[in-house]
Amino acid sequence: MSIAHLSTPLATSYTAASDPSTPSAQAPAADTAPALPQAHIRAVPEGTEARGFVLYVGIDEGKAEGDHTNLGSIVAQIKALVAQIAPSSETYAAVALAPRGAGGRDVDVVRLALQDPAALAKHRQTPDAPADRARDGVVIDLSRKRLLLDNEPANLTYKEFELLQYLVLREGRTIERTELISSLWNSSDEEIPNERTIDVHVRRLRSKLGDYEDIVRTVRGVGYRFDRHADVSVRQTSTPSPDLF
Template structure:
């Protein structure tokens, strides 16, 4: 807000001036008695403490939040949009409201024809603790493993068991296997793997590096390594075998959007 200052007018010189009462002098100068009084400033109000998120217990701090959006691709098209446009709109809004905020989007995957409300499927897929607890309560059983022989690719828990023993995959090795598993039967070229799995890395690997990652993954799959097949000149493909079990029906793992 700007303040406009009126030009100062000087009184004309008068010979033999008549004494003027102080109050009249103030009126001549255009300043009222109230204006002449010194301004009194109100004491600064204490800044209220930032409100705490109600669900955050003492000794912890809120570092962000999750907004579950339940909508499949067909419903998005019917609404005249796409999942990608929704994500970009939410990211744009977040940047406008809180420029310092960081965002990460993931799409929840479920088998075709899976029932239930979209938002409930999303919460289960993204491992929402409250949704998982509700599912256990409704089904009346825990998820205790009974390990059969063969390969168990547990996408919901991010692990691989070989004949009941953990395969010990690194995070990136599991992400690579998961990417192929969720696209069963489709050959994925090396460029797509780099673009989707290393998009956030400062230095993207070369296609030769992808081959190294696949060799390390296969070595940890031991005698089940042929579930990841090489398609010469193209890329890699996951083929399901009779001794491979994939756990993702109720809590499929998200893919990077």
């Protein structure tokens, strides 16, 4: 087992599993090598060739448990699928670690921990940005009906904020789509969503949450749930809300 450290304190990674027993892939003859789908491959320097790929999976143990699985099982199933599709392939898995309660999107933590070049470039400070600038996180202000992302107001519609508030006030509970529809829409509304179109409303809300979209989590086959991270703050009204229980 090897441990890799990043220059940033946000995350580290350790090798979770490797499969040295898998036979090495044999290079096909030049005249029989299948053509690669160039439309889906980024330009690479001349004289190089593709030797594999990386799939970043962002999920912590708590979310995996909510999906009735665990990280070890996910890794094992992915490795088994790859072996079934391409028996000559080799696989190598690593798990990203971050300080407990660090917050942020799981997949971004994984990419930083495993030193993905694009993620590292995005993480570096721009020349004109203060070197000590820190992210301010999410503030869900229920008293003023507003959402702040890194201290900047998010332009949510009234219905989008209602949707977010409904989930926030029921933190830790998975809300079914039918409940969201019956609770947030009534017969006087011009457009009442069904179980399929409610996903569109959630998608629009998530797009406005930007880097913090994973605070609204999909529970497959059930509905949606609010996940509070360490960088999320909820400001309640001064008097109990009739929507709070």
